[in-house]
Amino acid sequence: xxxxxxxxxxxxxxxxxxxxxxxxxxxxxxxxxxxxxxxxxxxxxxxxxxxxxxxxxxxxxxxxxxxxxxxxxxxxxxxxxxxxxxxxxxxxxxxxxxxxxxxxxxxxxxxxxxxxxxxxxxxxxxxxxxxxxxxxxxxxxxxxxxxxxxxxxxxxxxxxxxxxxxxxxxxxxx
Numbered sequence: 633x634x635x636x637x638x639x640x641x642x643x644x645x646x647x648x649x650x651x652x653x654x655x656x657x658x659x660x661x662x663x664x665x666x667x668x669x670x671x672x673x674x675x676x677x678x679x680x681x682x683x684x685x686x687x688x689x690x691x692x693x694x695x696x697x698x699x700x701x702x703x704x705x706x707x708x709x710x711x712x713x714x715x716x717x718x719x720x721x722x723x724x725x726x727x728x729x730x731x732x733x734x735x736x737x738x739x740x741x742x743x744x745x746x747x748x749x750x751x752x753x754x755x756x757x758x759x760x761x762x763x764x765x766x767x768x769x770x771x772x773x774x775x776x777x778x779x780x781x782x783x784x785x786x787x788x789x790x791x792x793x794x795x796x797x798x799x800x801x802x803x804x805x806x
Contacts, residue, residue: 634749635716635717635719636719637716637719637720637721637749637750638667638668638719638720638721639721639722639751640666640667640668641666641667641668641669641670641718641719641720641721641722642662642665642666642668642669642670642720642722642723642724642753643669643670643671643672643711643714643715643718643720643722643723643724644658644659644662644669644670644671644672644724644725644726645671645672645673645674645707645711645714645715645723646672646673646674647673647674647676647679647681647688647766648671648673648688648691648692648766649679649681649682649683649688649766650682650683650688650691650766650769650770650788650792650795650796651688651691651692651695651788651789651792652761652764652765652766652769652787652788653761653764653786653787653788653789654726654728654757654758654761654762654764655726656695656696656789657726657757657758657761658724658726658755658757659671659696659699659702660699661755662724662755663699663701663702665753666701666722666724667701668701668703668720669699669701669702669703669724670702670703670704670705670718670720671692671696671702671703671704671705672705672706672707672711672714672715672718673685673688673689673692673704673705673706673707674706674707674708674711674714675706675707675708677708682770682796682799683795683799685706686706687795688706689704689705689706691791691792691795692704694791695789695791695792705718710746711723711743712743712746712747712750713746713747715747715750716747716750720750721749721750721751722750722751722752722753723743723750723751723752723753724752724753724755725740725752725753725754725755726754726755726756726757727754727755727756727757728757728761728762728763728764728765729762733754736752736754740752764787768787769784769787769788769796770796772784772787773796773797773799773800774800784796784797
C-alpha cells in the first residue's frame, strides 16, 4: 500500500554548506505557504562538504528555531525518496538564475518519473539574495579570514559566521 502524502507538507532539500540568507528566505516564505516544512540536509557522496552533516543540521535548526512549523532532518539518497518517506506531497525548490531553472527543470522531470504524486513548487529568490551561493560564501571566508567576518553578515545568518570563519582558521593552522 502506498504511503499517503500530505499536500500541505513540503520538503526543502539541499546541502546547505553553509546555510545562506537566500536559503533562510526560501524557508521562511515556504513556511507561510505550507502547514509543515521539512528542511532536508542532504548528504552527497560526490561532494566534499566544509561542514559535517551533524554541523549543518545543528546550524540550520538554530537558524530556523523561531519558525514553529519547520523541522530539520538529514538524509542520504534520492531527495524524492526522502520526501516520500516524510509523507510530503511537495518538493520546494528555490531558483536564483535562468541556469538554475534549466537544471531544476531536468531534475523535476526525473523526480516526476520516480514519484508522480510529488509536485515541485519553485520560489524565485528574492533579488537581494539571487547572487548568493555557498561557493561564494566559502571563498569570502577562506580568502578574508577574520577580516571578512563582518562582510559575511551580508550573506549568511549571524549563527553561521563564527563556525564558518573557524573552519578556515583551523584549516590554515594545519
